[in-house]
Amino acid sequence: MSRIDRNNYEIWFIDYMDGILSDESEKQLFAFLEKNPDLAEELDKFEELTLQPADISFDAASRLQKSEADVMQIARPDFLMIKQLEDGLTEAEGQELAEEIRKDESLIRKGREYRLTRLAPELIEYAGKHSLIRKEIRPMLIQISRITAAAAAVIFVMIFGLKVFNSVPDEDTIALHPLEPLPADINETVEIEKDLKNIIEPYNSAKLLSSRQKVEYSVSDIQDDIKRQNTTIESSGTMDAPMVPLPSRGFDQTLFVSVPNAYEAGLRHMMPMYLDLNREKQNFIAENREPASPEETNSILVRGIQFVDKVSGDLVNFDKLYDEDGNFVAYNLKAGGFEVEKKLRK
Amino acid sequence: MTVEEYNDCVKQYADNVYRFVLKNIRDEDKAADIVQDAIVQDAYERMWRHHRNVQPGKGKSYLFSTAYHVLIDHTRREKNSVRIEEADLREYTHSKQYSDLQEILHQALEQLPSDQKMVVMMRDYEGYSYQEIGEMTGLSESQVKVYIYRARVFLRKYIGKMEVVV
Structure with missing residues (x-):
């Protein structure tokens, strides 16, 4: 702040009265006032100056107050009469209503009408009530x-x-069924002959082989071979003679012959023996x-x-x-x- | 709420809920019977689904709350809601002479906006407090009070027009 003089002393005075002058500034102020007694007298007058509040009242203030009736946008007497019906009135409200009625007697009729607005419950029975009943099996x-x-x-x-x-x-x-006894004499020659005939004839007729590989083999040739074999066996008089395999004629590789596998062959071999062994077990062999x-x-x-x-x-x-x-x-x-x-x- | 308590709610409050619904669905609606029945059934069905979470003493409130919201939705769909305070009351007055006060009152009730009508019915038919109605409807307590007071003013004006009543 600049130094105090006669041009700026008011600012110093105001700051002093507001109490915001520093100690150094106050010392300057008091030194200045000793040199200028007329301004010291002016400062004293500043300090005596205070405003007193005026004693004024606004008579219509009560009219500006708002009540619940104003919030509901309902006239005050109506509000009081409905409140009397709904919740009852306080003592002050009762006196207020009585005063209103004294001013306007038509409010008595209004009050009676308000009491009639209470709805009386009707007895109505819901027919479908039984369908709402629930049943629950207990846990x-x-x-x-x-x-x-x-x-x-x-x-x-x-x-x-x-x-x-x-x-x-x-x-x-x-x-198990009893097997038919085997015939004493088996004419193998006839049987083999029949079998071969059955095999070769459809084989040739179907022309499954090429002309070069076609079997030129007749039934009579096979018969001759079989007879030759039988003659050899009979002349030797024993089965111990070494068996000579028939020469291959080239057709045995192409015949449709289903050869049983080892399992089937074993099963066919073992099954009769197995059945003979268990023939006496009644539990195993079922009745027919x-x-x-x-x-x-x-x-x-x-x-x-x-x-x-x-x-x-x-x-x-x-x-x-x-x-x-x-x-x-x-x-x-x-x-x-x-x-x-x-x-x-x- | 147990099953027994649920069934007690059926026995005690089914008629009340039905009456509440019946009075809030307009009679001239062709499907009124079906809708009324469906709303009651729906309210009880919802309570049954949540009956384990509903407190035993709150069964009636639950039913009325459910019915109220279903009715509000129904009313909004039907667009039947009319703000009475925005309309001229003279539109709803008539020259017929009535001797039955309740008949007149129910005539007047039909003219109320659906939300005012329902809170007045909850108040008069069921005797609920403002707070309870507020909880059921989702309105503030003071809003419930305003609805009821305004409804009373309208009902008084309506029956005041009837010469025989007073």
């Missing part, structure tokens, strides 16, 4: 029914399932009877499981498992927390 009941269904399924399987599943299927039993139908075999079990499955809904599940050939090979039974998966015996 305990559900649990009991699940346990019961599971127990029933398990008992059923124990009683009927073991018997049926563990039984030997009928298709596995073999009925008609095999039972699949429906009969599984009827009790299937019906029982179907019944349990139907009654229990999702509680019991029975699934049959089949192999590639469509054979029923295993089953899976689920009932509650119980689960059985079992393979059937072949």
